[in-house]
Amino acid sequence: xxxxxxxxxxxxxxxxxxxxxxxxxxxxxxxxxxxxxxxxxxxxxxxxxxxxxxxxxxxxxxxxxxxxxxxxxxxxxxxxxxxxxxxxxxxxxxxxxxxxxxxxxxxxxxxxxxxxxxxxxxxxxxxxxxxxxxxx
Numbered sequence: 001x002x003x004x005x006x007x008x009x010x011x012x013x014x015x016x017x018x019x020x021x022x023x024x025x026x027x028x029x030x031x032x033x034x035x036x037x038x039x040x041x042x043x044x045x046x047x048x049x050x051x052x053x054x055x056x057x058x059x060x061x062x063x064x065x066x067x068x069x070x071x072x073x074x075x076x077x078x079x080x081x082x083x084x085x086x087x088x089x090x091x092x093x094x095x096x097x098x099x100x101x102x103x104x105x106x107x108x109x110x111x112x113x114x115x116x117x118x119x120x121x122x123x124x125x126x127x128x129x130x131x132x133x134x135x136x
Contacts, residue, residue: 005107006056008030008048034051045066046071052081058107064088082113082115086120087122095123
């Protein structure tokens with residue numbers, strides 16, 4: 001039986017995208033589903049990063065700046081998070097869903113790699129990006 005990949009969507013991922021990714025066969029959890037609609041908007045990024053990574057989720061977002069925020073970067077490193085991120089949030093919903101669909105085999109392959117890591121979901125490929133875990 002194939003392993004179902006688990007994706008945790010940060011607040012930059014709409015419910016439409018989360019639902020479409022579910023339809024592709026992924027297990028998906030959003031901030032609102034984990035914490036509640038209102039509390040999910042207020043939960044600290046370091047908290048959901050740590051908790052979702054601990055629970056075995058690949059993180060999915062559109063905020064490439066997360067790896068530059070010292071507290072968030074440190075939590076990505078400490079929790080051995082695996083973070084898939086759209087390089088910018090200015091692409092359409094259809095394009096975001098398409099990138100997950102088109103890169104499914106690559107996502108399955110990298111899901112087996114231990115974290116911490118950050119990969120950009122580009123139109124062509126998953127691109128490993130630098131995550132400086134030694135500066136904290």
